[in-house]
Amino acid sequence: MLTLHTATGTCALASHIALEEAGAEYRIARLAFAVNEQRSPAYLAVNPKGRVPTLETERGPLTETPAILAYIAQRFPAAGLAPLADPFAFAEVQAFNSYLCSTVHVAHAHRMRGHRWTADPVVMEGLKRGVPKSMGEAFALIEQGMLRGPWVMGEAYSICDPYLFTLARWLEGDGVELTLLPRVLEHRQRMAERPAVRRVLAAEAG
Amino acid sequence: MLTLHTATGTCALASHIALEEAGAEYRIARLAFAVNEQRSPAYLAVNPKGRVPTLETERGPLTETPAILAYIAQRFPAAGLAPLADPFAFAEVQAFNSYLCSTVHVAHAHRMRGHRWTADPVVMEGLKRGVPKSMGEAFALIEQGMLRGPWVMGEAYSICDPYLFTLARWLEGDGVELTLLPRVLEHRQRMAERPAVRRVLAAEAG
Numbered sequence: 001m002l003t004l005h006t007a008t009g010t011c012a013l014a015s016h017i018a019l020e021e022a023g024a025e026y027r028i029a030r031l032a033f034a035v036n037e038q039r040s041p042a043y044l045a046v047n048p049k050g051r052v053p054t055l056e057t058e059r060g061p062l063t064e065t066p067a068i069l070a071y072i073a074q075r076f077p078a079a080g081l082a083p084l085a086d087p088f089a090f091a092e093v094q095a096f097n098s099y100l101c102s103t104v105h106v107a108h109a110h111r112m113r114g115h116r117w118t119a120d121p122v123v124m125e126g127l128k129r130g131v132p133k134s135m136g137e138a139f140a141l142i143e144q145g146m147l148r149g150p151w152v153m154g155e156a157y158s159i160c161d162p163y164l165f166t167l168a169r170w171l172e173g174d175g176v177e178l179t180l181l182p183r184v185l186e187h188r189q190r191m192a193e194r195p196a197v198r199r200v201l202a203a204e205a206g
Numbered sequence: 207m208l209t210l211h212t213a214t215g216t217c218a219l220a221s222h223i224a225l226e227e228a229g230a231e232y233r234i235a236r237l238a239f240a241v242n243e244q245r246s247p248a249y250l251a252v253n254p255k256g257r258v259p260t261l262e263t264e265r266g267p268l269t270e271t272p273a274i275l276a277y278i279a280q281r282f283p284a285a286g287l288a289p290l291a292d293p294f295a296f297a298e299v300q301a302f303n304s305y306l307c308s309t310v311h312v313a314h315a316h317r318m319r320g321h322r323w324t325a326d327p328v329v330m331e332g333l334k335r336g337v338p339k340s341m342g343e344a345f346a347l348i349e350q351g352m353l354r355g356p357w358v359m360g361e362a363y364s365i366c367d368p369y370l371f372t373l374a375r376w377l378e379g380d381g382v383e384l385t386l387l388p389r390v391l392e393h394r395q396r397m398a399e400r401p402a403v404r405r406v407l408a409a410e411a412g
Binding site for chain 2: 068071074102118130131
């Protein structure tokens with residue numbers, strides 16, 4: 001049995017959706033970020049990074065969204081969540097998800113997780129001010145080409161889609177000008193209508 | 207024929223080493239960051255992100271180090287650069303590389319690429335000051351367990367090793383206290399002695 005350690009409002013939503021789309025059997029273990037449960041000794045024993053998501057498997061824990069998403073696609077190949085038999089197409093999927101984790105998520109993190117890079121409150125405030133621009137620029141590249149439509153990789157739904165959906169839910173909070181991102185918003189709406197996504201959002205709401 | 211777009215001193219070194227280890231036929235196209243060649247129209251046509259590495263293939267360009275590394279491992283399976291037949295072990299490789307790109311490389315980037323997140327010189331200076339601590343903490347987790355030894359994944363050399371080697375070369379410049387990282391330094395030395403790594407470093411030097 002797989003157990004996904006997650007927390008509401010985080011990027012772990014992407015892995016949760018992928019598990020649901022894959023038809024996997026899994027349990028959800030929800031951490032309370034409000035009381036810093038991700039830094040508790042019990043959780044640090046599972047994931048010393050103190051972050052979500054962690055996917056516990058029979059063979060041990062896996063971390064990092066792009067790795068977990070590819071693992072779900074490989075473990076449940078019948079769900080067709082990645083072009084596993086085509087190294088080039090698989091690399092395109094991975095490149096998109098890597099961009100989301102190392103550029104888009106990082107741009108977002110400067111709003112509320114500035115403490116990762118500075119202890120100076122003035123610097124932290126400065127980082128917050130930069131988020132609408134850096135997050136907007138990161139999403140502009142997605143809008144202008146990386147998102148092929150109707151799904152990220154074109155006609156085939158893949159592990160890129162729940163990940164993009166998850167980060168696109170942060171746009172309003174990050175102060176990004178939404179009118180510049182019509183294709184991203186269409187994708188977000190298309191995702192929200194999928195039965196698996198509805199089930200996961202309902203579970204997350206409570 | 208593969209063409210790797212790279213620039214001296216960047217994370218593209220990891221992909222260069224992986225190509226060499228794989229015994230691939232490839233060409234190197236070296237960009238001059240000093241004159242901002244990565245933002246030239248010619249290069250932006252190849253990679254709209256204006257970053258390195260880009261690996262041009264017969265089917266088009268691939269970007270993002272973790273994606274390129276996994277692609278090289280899959281395209282040259284005889285080189286044994288990743289446990290391709292074992293989804294869990296492959297996910298562990300991917301999780302390590304994802305951590306390098308989204309946490310370690312990002313911590314480093316706050317030293318010289320602060321402009322990605324702010325236009326304010328005061329904030330930029332503040333980010334620089336935070337680098338020894340954030341980069342040191344990121345490497346402490348590697349030292350304390352993620353690096354299994356003698357190679358990252360244990361006995362088997364993999365695409366994690368050239369990537370870790372590449373980022374570990376930034377430690378001195380980032381002001382990290384090296385005495386806390388004996389295992390990382392041993393790994394760096396072990397890497398520097400590999401024939402493929404020597405060839406690539408010689409080519410990079412010139």
